[in-house]
Amino acid sequence: GENVEQHPSTLSVQEGDSAVIKCTYSDSASNYFPWYKQELGKRPQLIIDIRSNVGEKKDQRIAVTLNKTAKHFSLHITETQPEDSAVYFCAASVTGSARQLTFGSGTQLTVLP
Amino acid sequence: NAGVTQTPKFQVLKTGQSMTLQCAQDMNHNSMYWYRQDPGMGLRLIYYSASEGTTDKGEVPNGYNVSRLNKREFSLRLESAAPSQTSVYFCASSLGQGSNEQFFGPGTRLTVL
Numbered sequence: 001g002e003n004v005e006q007h008p009s010t011l012s013v014q015e016g017d018s019a020v021i022k023c024t025y026s027d028s029a030s031n032y033f034p035w036y037k038q039e040l041g042k043r044p045q046l047i048i049d050i051r052s053n054v055g056e057k058k059d060q061r062i063a064v065t066l067n068k069t070a071k072h073f074s075l076h077i078t079e080t081q082p083e084d085s086a087v088y089f090c091a092a093s094v095t096g097s098a099r100q101l102t103f104g105s106g107t108q109l110t111v112l113p
Numbered sequence: 114n115a116g117v118t119q120t121p122k123f124q125v126l127k128t129g130q131s132m133t134l135q136c137a138q139d140m141n142h143n144s145m146y147w148y149r150q151d152p153g154m155g156l157r158l159i160y161y162s163a164s165e166g167t168t169d170k171g172e173v174p175n176g177y178n179v180s181r182l183n184k185r186e187f188s189l190r191l192e193s194a195a196p197s198q199t200s201v202y203f204c205a206s207s208l209g210q211g212s213n214e215q216f217f218g219p220g221t222r223l224t225v226l
Binding site: 043045102106 | 146153154155156157158161171172203213214215216217218219220
C-alpha cells in the first residue's frame with residue numbers, strides 16, 4: 001500500500017518568515033495530494049490540494065508543489081503569522097472510487113511573534 | 114448545515130467493554146470514513162464506506178466493526194475495548210465521484226483503562 005513520509009516533525013519560524021514542509025510518497029498511482037491543517041483540539045481542515053496533472057498551485061500565502069518523477073510534494077507558507085501555528089498533515093490518495101487517503105505523520109508549525 | 118457530527122465527544126471505557134461511536138453527515142455525501150489519530154502517527158484509516166451498502170477495511174481494522182446504516186450515518190463499534198484503542202477517533206465524509214475533499218467531524222476522545 002501507499003506510504004507517506006513527512007518532514008520535519010516540528011518547525012519553528014519567526015513571524016513573517018517562510019515555512020516549508022516536505023512529503024514523499026511511494027505509490028506512483030497516487031494522483032491527489034491534499035494538505036490539512038489541524039489546530040489544537042480541533043478537526044483537520046483542508047487548506048489546499050493538488051492533482052497530478054499540475055506542478056504547482058497557489059492560494060494567497062499558501063502554495064503546493066509536486067514532483068511526480070521524484071514522488072515528493074511540498075507545502076510553502078509565506079509571510080507566516082501566529083495564526084498559522086498548527087499541525088499540518090500531507091496526504092496521498094490511492095486510486096479508487098472512495099479516494100482513500102494515506103496521511104503523513106504531521107508537522108507541528110510554531111510561528112514565533 | 115451541521116456538516117459531519119459525532120457522538121459522544123468523550124468516553125472512558127474499561128478493558129473488555131463495548132461501545133459504538135456514531136457519525137452522521139448532512140451533505141449528501143456518498144463516501145464515509147473512520148480514522149484514529151495517535152500522537153506522532155497522523156491519521157490512520159480504520160474502515161471506509163465508498164457508498165451506501167458497502168464497507169471496506171482500511172489500514173488498521175483489527176478490533177473494530179462498522180455499519181453504514183444509511184447514506185447519512187456510519188457507525189464504528191468496539192466489541193471488546195483494549196487499552197491500545199485509546200485514541201482520538203475522527204469520522205469524515207466526501208462526495209466521492211471524483212470529488213476528493215474529505216470533511217471531518219469534531220472527533221471522539223476515547224480512553225480505555
